[in-house]
Structure formats: C-alpha cells, structure tokens
Amino acid sequence: MSSRDVWTIAEQSQGKIREVSYEILTRGRKLANKLGVELASILLGYNISDDKLNEFIYRGADKVYVVDDSALENFIVENYSNILVDLVKKYKPEIIIAGATTSGRTLMPHVAVRVNAGLTADCTDLDIEKDTNNLLQTRPAIGGNILATIKTPNSRPQMATVRVKSTRPAPVNKSRVGKIIKVKLKSELIDGRVERIGFRKTEEGAADIQDADIIVSGGRGLKKKENFVLIWQLAKNLSGVVGASRDVVDRGWISYPHQVGLSGKTVSPKLYIAIGISGSIQHLAGIKTSDIIVAINNDPDAQIFKISDFGVVGDLFEVVPLLNERLAEEAQ
Amino acid sequence: MEKLNIIIPIKQVPETSNVKMDEKTGTMIREGVESIVNPLDLYAIEVGIQLKEEHGGKVIVISMGPPSAEKALREAISMGCDDGILVTGKEFKGSDTWATSFVLSKSIKNIGNYDLILTGERATDGDTGQVGPGIGSFLDIPLATYVSKIVKINDKSIIVERLVENGYETLKMPLPALLTVVKEISFPRLPTLRGKQKARKTEIPIWSADNMKLDESKLGLKGSPTRVVKISHPKVTRSGTIVKPTDEESLLTATNQLIRFLQKKN
Numbered sequence: 001m002s003s004r005d006v007w008t009i010a011e012q013s014q015g016k017i018r019e020v021s022y023e024i025l026t027r028g029r030k031l032a033n034k035l036g037v038e039l040a041s042i043l044l045g046y047n048i049s050d051d052k053l054n055e056f057i058y059r060g061a062d063k064v065y066v067v068d069d070s071a072l073e074n075f076i077v078e079n080y081s082n083i084l085v086d087l088v089k090k091y092k093p094e095i096i097i098a099g100a101t102t103s104g105r106t107l108m109p110h111v112a113v114r115v116n117a118g119l120t121a122d123c124t125d126l127d128i129e130k131d132t133n134n135l136l137q138t139r140p141a142i143g144g145n146i147l148a149t150i151k152t153p154n155s156r157p158q159m160a161t162v163r164v165k166s167t168r169p170a171p172v173n174k175s176r177v178g179k180i181i182k183v184k185l186k187s188e189l190i191d192g193r194v195e196r197i198g199f200r201k202t203e204e205g206a207a208d209i210q211d212a213d214i215i216v217s218g219g220r221g222l223k224k225k226e227n228f229v230l231i232w233q234l235a236k237n238l239s240g241v242v243g244a245s246r247d248v249v250d251r252g253w254i255s256y257p258h259q260v261g262l263s264g265k266t267v268s269p270k271l272y273i274a275i276g277i278s279g280s281i282q283h284l285a286g287i288k289t290s291d292i293i294v295a296i297n298n299d300p301d302a303q304i305f306k307i308s309d310f311g312v313v314g315d316l317f318e319v320v321p322l323l324n325e326r327l328a329e330e331a332q
Numbered sequence: 333m334e335k336l337n338i339i340i341p342i343k344q345v346p347e348t349s350n351v352k353m354d355e356k357t358g359t360m361i362r363e364g365v366e367s368i369v370n371p372l373d374l375y376a377i378e379v380g381i382q383l384k385e386e387h388g389g390k391v392i393v394i395s396m397g398p399p400s401a402e403k404a405l406r407e408a409i410s411m412g413c414d415d416g417i418l419v420t421g422k423e424f425k426g427s428d429t430w431a432t433s434f435v436l437s438k439s440i441k442n443i444g445n446y447d448l449i450l451t452g453e454r455a456t457d458g459d460t461g462q463v464g465p466g467i468g469s470f471l472d473i474p475l476a477t478y479v480s481k482i483v484k485i486n487d488k489s490i491i492v493e494r495l496v497e498n499g500y501e502t503l504k505m506p507l508p509a510l511l512t513v514v515k516e517i518s519f520p521r522l523p524t525l526r527g528k529q530k531a532r533k534t535e536i537p538i539w540s541a542d543n544m545k546l547d548e549s550k551l552g553l554k555g556s557p558t559r560v561v562k563i564s565h566p567k568v569t570r571s572g573t574i575v576k577p578t579d580e581e582s583l584l585t586a587t588n589q590l591i592r593f594l595q596k597k598n
Contacts, residue, residue, distance in 0.1 A: 013498070074501070077465070077475050102496045106477040109462035113433055113469040118557030121429075121460035140566070142346075142457050149562040193474045197491070198502035208497040238594075256480070256516040257495060262456055263372060263515050271597065292597050293570065294590065300576065309572040310593045312586050319577075322587045330591065 020099035022169030078191035118152030144285035214240030221276020279304030336389035372452035410523035426553030433466025
C-alpha cells in the first residue's frame with residue numbers, strides 16, 4: 001500500500017499532548033493540501049483519551065495513527081524508532097515532520113538512518129516545490145547567518161524537524177471529521193535495553209524556555225547574581241519565564257537550562273526581552289526568530305538594538321524596577 | 333572495573349563570527365577562516381578524559397573532514413586524549429548528516445573495541461545535532477541525547493541524566509552506548525604544555541574509503557539523500573523604536589511607551 005501521506009509526529013507526556021504536536025499539524029496541513037494527499041498524526045504513548053485523539057482531527061489531521069501501550073509511556077528512542085520504522089515501511093509516507101524538541105531531534109535522525117531518508121533539522125519554513133512536488137526545507141545555519149533551503153530529490157520519505165513555536169496551532173474546528181486508527185503494539189518492537197529510572201523537574205522558572213510565549217532574559221549588565229531578582233520579577237509580572245546569556249550561566253548566576261543562544265537553547269517566543277545583554281552573535285542566533293524583541297541596555301551601540309523592535313537605552317537598574325512597578329499597577 | 337575505551341567523534345568548524353559563503357555552490361568558504369574544534373565537542377572531550385582519569389583506559393578522537401582537520405585532532409590530544417584518527421578524502425566531500433553518520437559509524441567499527449562513544453550536542457556550523465544519534469542508530473547501540481550528567485558507570489552499564497524540556501530524566505543502559513552531551517556536563521580544560529608536546533609527536537593515521545573498503549555509493553554527495561538548493565542571507569536588522577531617557581521624566585515616558593508597546597503587541 002502506498003499512501004503517500006504527510007505525517008506529523010505528535011508528542012505527549014503523561015497522557016498530555018504537547019502543543020508542538022498541533023503546531024506541526026498546521027505545517028503538515030499546508031503541505032498535504034498542496035500535494036492533494038491526507039495528513040496523518042502519529043502518536044505513541046499511554047492512556048491517551050479519545051478526546052485527545054479527536055483534537056488532532058479538529059486541528060487539521062485527516063487520520064490519527066495511535067499506538068497506546070504502557071511500554072510507550074515515556075520516550076525511549078529505541079522503542080519509538082522501531083515502531084516508527086515499522087509504520088513507515090508499512091504505510092510509506094511521503095513526508096514526516098516532527099518538532100525540533102529533545103525527543104524529535106533524537107528520534108528523527110535515528111529513524112532517517114534506518115529508512116535511508118534525508119532529514120533536515122530545525123526548519124523554520126516548509127513548502128512544496130512546483131513541478132517536482134519535492135519538499136523544500138528552509139533552516140537557519142551557521143549561527144543564523146544564513147538560511148539554507150534543502151530538498152531530498154530521490155529518496156522517500158522526506159523528513160524534517162521544525163523549530164518549536166515557529167507556527168501556531170490551528171483553532172479547534174469540531175466540524176472536521178477523520179479516522180482514528182488504533183495500532184496494536186508488536187511486542188518485538190520494544191527494545192528493552194534502555195530503562196528510564198527517574199525524573200526530576202527543572203527548578204521553577206526554567207519551565208521550558210523553548211515552550212514559552214514570553215521570555216525575559218538577563219545578562220552581564222545585571223552586575224551580580226542577586227540582581228537577577230529583577231528579571232524574575234519582570235518575568236512574573238509578564239507571566240513569562242526567565243532566560244539568560246551564556247556569560248551569566250558561566251558565572252553561575254543561573255543554571256544552564258535557562259541559557260539562550262548557540263550553546264544553549266534556540267527560542268522563538270512571541271516576546272523576548274533582553275536586559276543587560278549586549279547581544280553576542282551566539283546570543284542573537286538563538287533569538288532571531290522571536291516575534292518581538294525588546295532590549296534594555298545602557299550601551300547605545302550594543303548589537304542587541306540592531307535586532308530589537310523596541311529598545312530602551314538606559315540604566316536597567318532604573319528602567320526595570322519602574323517597569324515592574326508600573327506592570328504591577330496595571331495588573332490591579 | 334575494567335578500563336574504558338572511549339571514542340569521541342569531533343568536528344572542525346569555522347569560527348561562527350566570520351563565516352563566508354559561496355553563493356553559487358551554497359557551501360562554506362573555508363579558506364582564510366580560522367578553524368576551531370567545535371566548541372560543543374569540548375564538553376564531550378572533557379568528560380571522556382575525566383572518565384579515563386577515573387577508571388583508566390583510552391580516549392580516541394576521530395574526525396571526518398578536510399586534511400586540515402588534523403589540527404582539531406591534535407588540539408584534542410593536547411587536552412589529554414590518547415590518539416586521533418583522521419577520515420579524509422575527496423570521496424567524502426559534500427556528505428550530509430546521513431552520509432557522515434554512515435562513515436563515522438564504519439570508522440568506529442573499524443576501531444573495534446569500544447565501551448562508550450561521546451559526541452557534542454551538535455556542531456556550531458551545521459547546527460543539526462543529527463550525526464550523534466545517526467551514529468548510534470547505524471551501530472545499533474543504546475543512545476542517550478542531551479546528557480547533562482553521568483551518574484554511575486561500571487563494566488556493564490551506565491546511568492545518565494538527560495536534560496529535556498521540563499526537567500532531567502535518568503536513563504540506565506548497557507554498554508557500549510552512545511551519549512551526546514550538553515554544556516552542563518563539564519567544564520573543558522585547557523591544553524597543557526606537556527599535552528601540546530605529546531600532540532605534536534602523535535602520529536595521526538589517515539583513513540580513506542579505500543582502506544576501510546567502503547561502498548562509494550554511500551559516500552559524499554552521492555551517498556547524501558539531501559541537497560542544498562538555495563542559500564540566502566536573512567535580513568538581521570529590525571528597524572525598531574529606540575528611546576533614550578535622560579532624566580526621571582523621560583524615563584517614566586519611556587517606560588509607559590514600552591508598556592503600551594507590549595500591550596499593543598499582546
């Protein structure tokens with residue numbers, strides 16, 4: 001059977017669907033429409049309710065392939081890869097898209113190697129090439145200095161991971177209909193070598209900076225660790241999370257999960273506020289695809305202002321407390 | 333425990349701050365640009381050396397790239413790695429992550445005996461992070477990505493923590509295994525004078541497709557499923573509003589302006 005569908009790989013954690021699963025449906029819908037094929041969401045997990053499965057249909061999928069088993073409760077790349085390879089061989093999708101998350105960026109290369117597929121990482125744009133119907137995958141590279149468009153002319157499936165937050169989920173449309181296909185887990189696909197034996201949450205506030213709509217980041221301009229409290233306050237007032245430059249992570253003012261930039265995380269929030277961050281190339285590369293960038297810095301020549309939508313050239317120790325005060329007032 | 337044999341695939345990358353591109357071919361112009369060890373590989377190198385120091389054993393660095401990548405291998409040796417292997421040749425040119433993972437996995441098989449493969453999270457030029465997992469997949473050994481801590485290691489197994497979106501998960505797996513590591517795992521040391529002397533003297537063998545008997549159709553551009561079709565230079569600057577408060581009054585105005593801006597955008 002050769003279905004030539006577009007697939008998106010959904011993600012769940014403890015039965016809860018991660019938002020990136022719907023973001024990539026938006027991407028997939030556009031491609032499936034252009035190709036005139038169906039869009040399927042693939043979900044591996046445990047205890048997924050029918051409501052949750054239907055939501056994929058409401059947000060753009062024509063089909064949902066779901067493998068629900070206690071062995072799939074947590075992401076173990078070997079197991080997920082075995083199942084995905086099995087499904088790919090059976091249904092032969094044209095395109096597979098996953099989120100550029102820690103699991104997407106682990107699973108996809110693992111699978112691509114095994115099915116001889118081309119894979120492009122961390123794309124910010126996907127399209128279909130006229131005439132050839134090849135997938136055109138555009139991604140920033142070399143620290144965001146270039147945008148490369150890549151295609152896989154001769155092998156199928158064509159695979160891509162897509163930057164988190166680079167599209168919005170489609171709104172729920174309950175009039176949409178589709179098929180839920182429950183696939184039984186073949187026990188031989190469970191690898192069994194790797195065991196997940198524990199989990200601890202990141203300290204409060206590091207709450208997944210890649211998933212956040214609003215990030216308030218602090219840099220060396222804060223002068224000392226204690227002053228980071230200004231950043232935490234502002235993040236709280238804006239219902240955002242806290243990020244940081246490499247500099248201050250290296251100084252131990254805040255932990256690594258908060259680090260934004262080339263050796264930390266690449267983010268695309270709706271709003272990014274950089275405070276006391278001059279804007280090294282490495283940092284700018286990590287924030288370039290943010291919708292709105294705001295900078296507060298006392299150096300008028302700071303690189304960060306070149307990519308800012310709104311900049312305040314001033315003393316952060318004057319501006320930020322006042323901003324916090326005014327935001328707190330507004331909230332009341 | 334037994335001694336550990338550790339293999340660390342590394343990549344030589346251009347300093348990202350001054351990269352030039354060939355508009356026609358869409359490839360990087362490497363000439364005239366300073367080349368360094370991929371900064372994110374240094375964390376893997378440091379972990380490898382620490383494990384060796386604690387448990388005994390050997391650390392081999394391997395790199396696929398142009399002949400000049402030998403310099404990166406020598407730098408790793410000067411930090412404390414024991415041996416380097418350079419995989420180079422025209423036939424590897426234009427390799428994408430599939431072909432690179434293929435060649436590196438074959439080279440690692442060629443080395444033979446290993447307990448642990450360590451890689452950086454990704455390289456700062458290509459930025460894909462696909463080669464580490466790709467090697468693990470080709471070798472069919474357990475894989476842990478984004479590893480931030482090695483909790484425990486013995487003859488048979490390793491326990492690691494990996495940094496995921498909302499926290500740290502602990503995985504246990506048998507050896508041999510492949511780990512891709514993040515910055516949090518270590519603080520890379522600087523080369524020592526003695527290390528530099530050793531690095532100068534170490535002979536670095538050159539491996540090619542010929543002496544590894546590799547299937548040429550799986551190498552270089554020929555073996556790469558993906559093609560770069562276009563390179564463009566994104567507009568970096570945004571013409572935003574910049575305000576420069578000078579006194580208390582203008583500070584208040586600027587703050588209100590910013591708040592209105594935020595309200596309008598949200």
